[in-house]
Amino acid sequence: MKIEILFPEFCNLFGDAYNMVYLQKTLPEAEFIRTAIGDDVRFTEEKIDLVYMGPMSERVQELIIKKFKPIREKIMKAVESGTVFLFTGNALEIFGDYIENEDGSRVEALGIYRLWAKRDMMHRHNSAFEGTFEGETVMGFKTQFTMAYTPDDSLALFKKTRGVGLNPKADFEGIRFHNFFGTYLVAPILVANPPFTKYLLKLMGAENTELAFEAETVAAYEQRKKDFAQMVH
Amino acid sequence: MKRNLRFYFALMFARGTKLVLKLIGRKGTSMPGSWAIILCPDFIGRMPKPKKIIGITGTNGKTTVSNMIEDVLEDNGVSFMCNRAGTNVNTGIASALINNSKFFGKPKHDVAVFELDERSSPKLYPYMQPDMLLCTNIFRDSYKRNAHAEFILGILNKEIPKTTKLILNADDPLCCSIAPDNERVYYGIDHLSTDKNECDNIVNDMPVCPNCSGPLVHDVVRYHHIGRVHCENCGYRSPEPDYRASYVDEENGIMRVEKDGVANEYKLASTSNINIYNSLAAVAVLREAGLSDEQIQKSFEKMEITESRYSESMIGGKRVILHLTKAKNPIASSRVYEIVRNAPGKKSVIIFPYDYFDDRHSVENTAWFYDTDYEFLNDESIVQLIIGGNRHHDTYVRALLAGVPKEKIIHMQDECEASEVISDEADTVFVLHDVYTIRSANIIRDKLIAKEKEAAK
Numbered sequence: 145m146k147i148e149i150l151f152p153e154f155c156n157l158f159g160d161a162y163n164m165v166y167l168q169k170t171l172p173e174a175e176f177i178r179t180a181i182g183d184d185v186r187f188t189e190e191k192i193d194l195v196y197m198g199p200m201s202e203r204v205q206e207l208i209i210k211k212f213k214p215i216r217e218k219i220m221k222a223v224e225s226g227t228v229f230l231f232t233g234n235a236l237e238i239f240g241d242y243i244e245n246e247d248g249s250r251v252e253a254l255g256i257y258r259l260w261a262k263r264d265m266m267h268r269h270n271s272a273f274e275g276t277f278e279g280e281t282v283m284g285f286k287t288q289f290t291m292a293y294t295p296d297d298s299l300a301l302f303k304k305t306r307g308v309g310l311n312p313k314a315d316f317e318g319i320r321f322h323n324f325f326g327t328y329l330v331a332p333i334l335v336a337n338p339p340f341t342k343y344l345l346k347l348m349g350a351e352n353t354e355l356a357f358e359a360e361t362v363a364a365y366e367q368r369k370k371d372f373a374q375m376v377h
Numbered sequence: 378m379k380r381n382l383r384f385y386f387a388l389m390f391a392r393g394t395k396l397v398l399k400l401i402g403r404k405g406t407s408m409p410g411s412w413a414i415i416l417c418p419d420f421i422g423r424m425p426k427p428k429k430i431i432g433i434t435g436t437n438g439k440t441t442v443s444n445m446i447e448d449v450l451e452d453n454g455v456s457f458m459c460n461r462a463g464t465n466v467n468t469g470i471a472s473a474l475i476n477n478s479k480f481f482g483k484p485k486h487d488v489a490v491f492e493l494d495e496r497s498s499p500k501l502y503p504y505m506q507p508d509m510l511l512c513t514n515i516f517r518d519s520y521k522r523n524a525h526a527e528f529i530l531g532i533l534n535k536e537i538p539k540t541t542k543l544i545l546n547a548d549d550p551l552c553c554s555i556a557p558d559n560e561r562v563y564y565g566i567d568h569l570s571t572d573k574n575e576c577d578n579i580v581n582d583m584p585v586c587p588n589c590s591g592p593l594v595h596d597v598v599r600y601h602h603i604g605r606v607h608c609e610n611c612g613y614r615s616p617e618p619d620y621r622a623s624y625v626d627e628e629n630g631i632m633r634v635e636k637d638g639v640a641n642e643y644k645l646a647s648t649s650n651i652n653i654y655n656s657l658a659a660v661a662v663l664r665e666a667g668l669s670d671e672q673i674q675k676s677f678e679k680m681e682i683t684e685s686r687y688s689e690s691m692i693g694g695k696r697v698i699l700h701l702t703k704a705k706n707p708i709a710s711s712r713v714y715e716i717v718r719n720a721p722g723k724k725s726v727i728i729f730p731y732d733y734f735d736d737r738h739s740v741e742n743t744a745w746f747y748d749t750d751y752e753f754l755n756d757e758s759i760v761q762l763i764i765g766g767n768r769h770h771d772t773y774v775r776a777l778l779a780g781v782p783k784e785k786i787i788h789m790q791d792e793c794e795a796s797e798v799i800s801d802e803a804d805t806v807f808v809l810h811d812v813y814t815i816r817s818a819n820i821i822r823d824k825l826i827a828k829e830k831e832a833a834k
Contacts, residue, residue, distance in 0.1 A: 153584040157517070157525050159707075159747025161579065166778065201527040265528070266499075270521045272740050285742035287520040330744045335774060357777045364770035371740045371767065 145174040145350065146190075150197040151181045151208065158287060158330040160198035160232050166335045167194075169356035170345070181207065187227060188218035193348045195222075199233025199330065202263070202289070209238055209253050216254050223256055228347050229324040232333060234290060236319055236326025237261045243290070257299055257321040261290040273307035273329060274372045275317055280339035281305075283368055284329025292328075294319070301327060306372065323347055338362050378422040378504075380482070387417035388424075388482055391475050406463035410471030421467060422504030424474045425482050427458060427489040430505065431666060432541075434493045435513030435552070436529070437709055438655045439465070442513060443492040445659035445680065450490065452676040453668065457488035465492040467500040488666075495529050496522050498536035506538040511662050513654070514603065515551040517582055519705040520744065526551060526582040544661050546654065547618040548603050554587040564661040565618030566599075569625060569650055571719075573598040578711060580748050588613040599650055600715070601708060620661040625653055634660055641670040646680045647687075651712055656680075685815060690822070693829035695799075695806050696722065699818045702809040704732040707748035714753035717807050724758055725803035727821060728772070729765040729792035733813035736767055743771045751779035761785055761800040765792025765817075792817050796824035 149164050168176055174193075179185055181204075187195045200208070212219060219239075223229065237243050240259030243251040246266075271286045282302045291311040301318030302309075309317040310328075318327035325344070327333060334341045338361050345353050355361060391409035398408060413420040433443045443461065450457050458477035463469035470491055477485050493501055493510075512533070517526050530551060537543070537556045546552045547565035576598050583602035586593045591610025598604040607614045623640065624633040627648040633640050634657065645656055656677070663673050686701040700716070703709040710730065717726055730749075735741045754762055754776065762785055764772045769788040776786055787798050792814075799806055806825070810818035 153581075156580075158520050159744040162747035162778065169778065201525050203527055268521065268524060270742070272742065283740075285744055287524075287742065287744070289524065331742065332744070332747055335747075335778070336771075357774060360770075360774050360777055364774050367770045368740060375740050 145171060145193045145348065146177060146186075147171070147174055147194045147196065148177045148179055148186050148192045150179050150185065150195065151200070151204070152178050152198070153180055154204045155198040155200040155235060157199040157201070158233060160330050160332045163198065163230070163232065163332040163334045164196055166332065166341075166356060167196075170341075170353060171350060181211070185215070187222050188215055192227060194344070195227060195229045197229075197231045197235040197238075199235060202234075202265075205234055205238060205243070206251055209251060212238065212254055216256075219254065220256055223322050223324050226323050228344065229326070230334075230344065231324070231326040233328060233330055234261070234288060236328070237290065237292065239321075239324065239326065240292070256324075257294075257319060258296045259292055259294040259299070259319060261292045263290050265289050269308070271308045272372065272375065273302075273309075273317055274305045275302035275307075275309075276305060277302050277340055278343060281365075281369055282329070282333075282337050282340050283365075283372055284327070284331045284333050284336060286328050287330060288328055301325060302329075306375065335361060336365065336368070338365055378419060380423050383417045384420065384423040385481070387413045387420050388475065390416055391471075395475070407466075407468040407472050409475050410463070410468040410473075413471045413475060414468055419504060421471050421474065421501070424471070425478070425484055426474070426505060427484045428487045429666070430489045430491065430507040431662060432491050432493045432507035432510040433513070433662070434495045434498075434510060434533070435546075436495070436516040436518050436523075436526075437706070437712075438513040438651065438658070439492050441652075441655045441686075442511065442658045442662070443490060444683070445655065446490050446662055448680065449659065449663055449668065449673055449676040450488070452679065453672045455488060455668075456486045457490055458484065458486045459490040460492055465494040466497040470501060470505065495533060498532050502536040502538055507541050509542045509544060509662065509665055510537065511544040511658055512546065512552050512555055513658055514546050514549045515555075515582070516601065516708040517580060517748065518708070520742070521705070530555065542665070544658070544665060546603075546658065547616045548599060548605060548654075550583045550587050550593070550602060550606050550615060553616055562619040562661065562665060563616050564620035564622075564657050565605075565615070566622040566625070566650075566653060566657065568597075569599065569653070570627060571599070571650055572604075576601065577752075578750055579752075580707060580711070586611060586613050600712065603654075620657060620664070622653060622657050632656060636664065641674065643674055643677045644680065645677075646682050649712075649716055652682075685812075692822070692825045693832065695804055695825075697806045697808065697822055697825060699808045699810060699815070699822060701815075702728070702730065702811065704730055704811040704814075705735075705745050707745045710745075711750035711753065713809060714750055717809070718753040718756045718759065720758075720805065720807070722758070722805040723760045723803050724805045724807055725761040725763065725799050726754060726759055726807045726809065727763045727765065727792065727795045728809045729814060729817060730772060730809070731766040731768055731811070731814070733811065741768055743768055743775075746772065746775040751775050751781070755780040755782075759785070760802045761787070763795045763798060764788040765790065765795055793820045793824070796821045796828065799825075
């Protein structure tokens with residue numbers, strides 16, 4: 145099994161690098177490829193079982209868009225052929241249509257799916273989120289400068305129960321397009337949500353894999369569910 | 378900026394607020410400034426300022442360095458104002474200016490020492506231009522406010538006045554890149570016994586050359602991206618420090634600082650690399666402000682670490698250390714975890730890493746746990762890790778992922794119960810607390826004292 149981590153030297157904000165540390169402990173036999181910003185990506189050239197990219201600064205976001213533009217068609221092909229992607233934080237904006245700055249200027253993104261994000265650099269959004277995915281609870285935290293919008297509700301990933309979705313009016317959080325999973329939730333999502341992690345492992349062909357410290361992560365997940373239930377908004 | 382009626386109304390209203398607060402016995406140190414800014418948004422700009430303003434900013438160490446500078450100035454009889462009693466944002470600065478002014482606003486002192494929150498720069502520097510500004514370092518901090526290091530760097534670059542002389546940490550490449558056209562002096566450390574060749578921290582906020590984005594070679598690593606670097610691509614190098622700590626006697630707590638070929642020695646309150654950087658920064662600022670080496674040396678002899686940050690006592694044959702560990706700040710917490718690991722003896726470590734306010738109002742975002750080096754707590758010398766607080770299950774998972782053996786960990790909701798389970802094997806107990814959870818740390822210590830008294834009966 146091959147897992148490609150995109151640009152880990154930059155895309156590692158908000159503790160999210162631990163998504164991959166956790167996966168590495170869960171899949172000790174898997175090959176983890178760490179692709180640096182100056183390297184060519186591997187997922188467009190060979191079969192990769194999971195492509196991961198974490199949150200990054202706005203400058204790096206624009207750098208990656210620039211890097212990806214010449215290989216957009218290859219990326220689209222990888223997405224449409226069912227490669228599993230997990231993008232967390234603002235990484236998901238890279239495959240959207242565009243990112244709008246406060247002054248109305250736009251950073252044209254890859255346009256893999258219909259989504260745009262609006263930056264508000266002086267008003268940072270922080271919140272706790274609870275939703276459902278495949279009948280199971282998903283929890284996480286949002287810490288971001290953007291709100292995202294899509295005209296295509298079929299892209300919904302997590303149905304919102306509490307908190308703020310893609311934007312304050314959206315009743316869902318995150319994007320699912322084929323096997324591309326993009327979410328703003330950090331904490332990190334794979335450590336914090338054992339059912340979702342198991343679902344992803346199944347898609348990657350690692351069904352019935354026991355999670356690292358499964359009993360402990362499940363106990364933490366169950367406790368958090370109780371705490372979210374008591375949370376006042 | 379000229380003073381107008383609106384300004385005078387705001388000033389008088391703020392003075393009234395201060396008086397009312399005093400009469401009802403409330404501290405409310407930022408409230409007069411808050412009202413002044415509500416009534417007159419450019420109040421700081423219109424308020425008369427002291428002749429010399431020294432600003433202290435940066436992610437970590439700004440409170441400690443500000444306090445050091447203020448203590449030395451006070452010890453030397455320099456008349457100055459500061460925002461020590463209040464906050465480091467615009468309302469705190471406005472309050473300090475009001476509290477230290479005559480009736481119509483004229484400052485009572487010629488010098489101001491202001492600790493300045495870097496995130497608040499857009500609300501400060503357009504209205505107040507420090508003559509000199511120290512930047513201790515730039516790191517990722519609380520995600521909620523500060524997002525990431527590049528965001529803070531961008532704010533500083535945009536807002537720092539061109540006339541301000543900068544005093545910068547030469548061993549922090551991010552810090553060195555601030556406002557490149559401003560006049561500047563650097564401070565740095567030659568060598569420490571704890572120097573490394575490779576970064577063993579999770580977070581490295583400066584993975585590439587600040588000049589050309591090429592690969593950065595770390596010649597010396599102190600912690601995270603702090604150290605000496607060079608770029609093989611463009612030739613960039615960490616700048617040579619003007620104030621150079623050329624030797625640190627860790628045994629006797631002495632630092633030698635060279636400036637223009639003249640060496641002077643200063644007593645250190647602690648030889649942790651953080652304290653050495655803080656002390657060196659304070660020396661550089663004070664020298665730039667015109668104090669003599671003798672004046673600084675004399676005051677440094679009296680320097681001690683504030684008890685709310687560090688205190689040590691012997692209870693029942695165990696060394697019990699209460700150590701401030703700032704919540705939501707992965708770098709500050711990692712520094713403390715490394716200090717704990719490196720401390721002598723067999724240690725029991727009690728942690729309750731939650732933010733008091735966030736914890737009360739919501740389920741707290743624990744993402745920062747994963748940028749914090751819990752891996753330092755996985756050490757043979759740490760015989761026990763006790764975890765408390767509402768997020769104890771999440772913290773437990775984090776510690777397990779750091780490799781801390783299950784059998785060494787005890788976790789519980791009420792951290793104050795930690796006193797009941799301390800291992801006999803430990804000769805040292807570290808109680809790591811946040812600014813707002815020091816009460817729990819004191820309860821744990823008091824319980825240990827009570828237990829010891831009970832046992833002695």
